[in-house]
Amino acid sequence: MKPKVLITKRLYPEAIQHLRQFTEIEYNNAEEGFTAEELLKRLADKQGVVSQLTDKFTAEVMDKLPNLKVISNVAVGFDNIDIPGATKRRTLVTNTPEVLTETTADFTFALLMATARRVVEGDAFLRSGQYQEWQIDLLCGYDIHHRTLGLIGLGRIGKAVARRARGFEMIVLYHDAVRLPREVERGLGLEFAPLDTLLAESDFISLHVPLLPETHHLIGAPQLAKMKRTAILINTSRGPVVNEEALARALASGRIAGAGLDVYEHEPTVHTGLLDLKNAVLQPHIASASIDTRTRMCVMAADNMVAALNGRRPPNLVNVELWPQA
Ligand code: DGY
Numbered sequence: 001m002k003p004k005v006l007i008t009k010r011l012y013p014e015a016i017q018h019l020r021q022f023t024e025i026e027y028n029n030a031e032e033g034f035t036a037e038e039l040l041k042r043l044a045d046k047q048g049v050v051s052q053l054t055d056k057f058t059a060e061v062m063d064k065l066p067n068l069k070v071i072s073n074v075a076v077g078f079d080n081i082d083i084p085g086a087t088k089r090r091t092l093v094t095n096t097p098e099v100l101t102e103t104t105a106d107f108t109f110a111l112l113m114a115t116a117r118r119v120v121e122g123d124a125f126l127r128s129g130q131y132q133e134w135q136i137d138l139l140c141g142y143d144i145h146h147r148t149l150g151l152i153g154l155g156r157i158g159k160a161v162a163r164r165a166r167g168f169e170m171i172v173l174y175h176d177a178v179r180l181p182r183e184v185e186r187g188l189g190l191e192f193a194p195l196d197t198l199l200a201e202s203d204f205i206s207l208h209v210p211l212l213p214e215t216h217h218l219i220g221a222p223q224l225a226k227m228k229r230t231a232i233l234i235n236t237s238r239g240p241v242v243n244e245e246a247l248a249r250a251l252a253s254g255r256i257a258g259a260g261l262d263v264y265e266h267e268p269t270v271h272t273g274l275l276d277l278k279n280a281v282l283q284p285h286i287a288s289a290s291i292d293t294r295t296r297m298c299v300m301a302a303d304n305m306v307a308a309l310n311g312r313r314p315p316n317l318v319n320v321e322l323w324p325q326a
Contacts, residue, residue, distance in 0.1 A: 003047040003069075004023065004025075005024070005026070005046060005048040005049065005305060006048070006049045007019065007050045008028055008034060008052060008055050009032070014295055014298065014299050015299050021306075022306045022309070036061070045067065047069045047309060048069060049070070049071050050302070051080070052074050054080070056081075057081040058082050059088075062085055069090075069091060069092065070091065071091060071094070072094045073095050073318075074096055074301040077211065079238060087319040092314060092322055092323070093319050096301055099297055100293050101157050103287070105157055105161045105164055107236060107283075107286070108161050108208075111260035111281060111287075115259065119281075120281050142232065144204075147170055148172075148204070149171070150201070152195070153176055153209035153237065154175075154190070154208065158176070158208035161206055166189050172190050173190070174193070174198070175193055179192050200227070207233075207235045207237045210237070211240055211241060215238075220243035224247065224250040227256050228256070229255065231257060232258040233256060235259070235263055236262045238263055242261075243265070244266075244271040247274070248271050251274070258281070259279070261274070263285055267285065304316050
């Protein structure tokens with residue numbers, strides 16, 4: 001008998017085919033996921049779940065799912081899952097790293113450029129019929145080339161953003177819990193900086209940290225107060241890394257110049273203070289959303305699930321202590 005798997009939301013078809021071959025699937029081929037109650041009901045007889053960021057797996061939820069052996073999350077992030085809780089219950093958790101690195105870095109740069117050069121405002125200005133004549137100071141923004149970019153978090157995506165910044169001849173500072181070996185810093189053209197120095201010296205600050213208790217509200221009023229008045233904050237990591245209330249105030253008062261956001265503290269709700277601001281470019285969590293990348297993420301999640309349910313170590317295991325590498 002094939003193991004039973006729930007797919008909580010629509011996936012690209014390549015992944016469905018693969019899962020169908022090796023498992024008995026219940027597929028919610030819809031944009032909307034299940035309510036917490038419905039999710040529990042549907043998972044009662046399943047050994048695996050292919051989940052998305054909107055599905056929450058708390059210890060309380062997992063307690064009610066003793067048959068659940070594998071949670072295959074279609075994302076590199078896994079803050080929707082209580083990892084220590086899963087490990088305690090011996091539930092394998094997998095994610096989809098690497099395949100989205102370059103696409104997310106592309107989008108981070110797109111957001112940075114759109115915010116600095118007022119691309120969204122320009123589009124709205126033109127469509128509303130306001131473009132009557134070329135003007136010397138029309139929608140002037142900030143230069144990107146030769147400016148200083150501060151990267152907070154230098155994992156795979158942070159490094160990929162740093163590579164792009166080199167093309168713009170930017171000075172790139174970074175701050176991370178772990179400093180890179182000097183030769184890697186040199187190779188990437190990066191300079192390590194204490195957080196306060198990075199905040200004070202950067203023209204653009206881009207966040208690339210996972211959401212952890214230590215990174216919750218990493219950027220709040222005290223950090224915004226240390227930034228240049230001309231600074232632009234970019235967030236393609238996780239919303240709660242930024243105190244959105246403090247950011248809305250800083251943007252409204254001109255404490256900083258702008259923000260490009262793809263993620264929100266209480267997603268999908270966006271702080272009302274941000275919605276009316278022209279100096280905030282707001283996107284609906286689409287940094288990894290290219291067709292190729294999202295297809296690869298789905299296929300990777302399917303591979304992880306099939307491996308785990310067939311007694312093989314899943315290639316992208318998060319709670320590695322459950323299956324140490326031979
Ligand atoms: C992730 O993978 O964690 C992103 O937020 C969605 O691609």
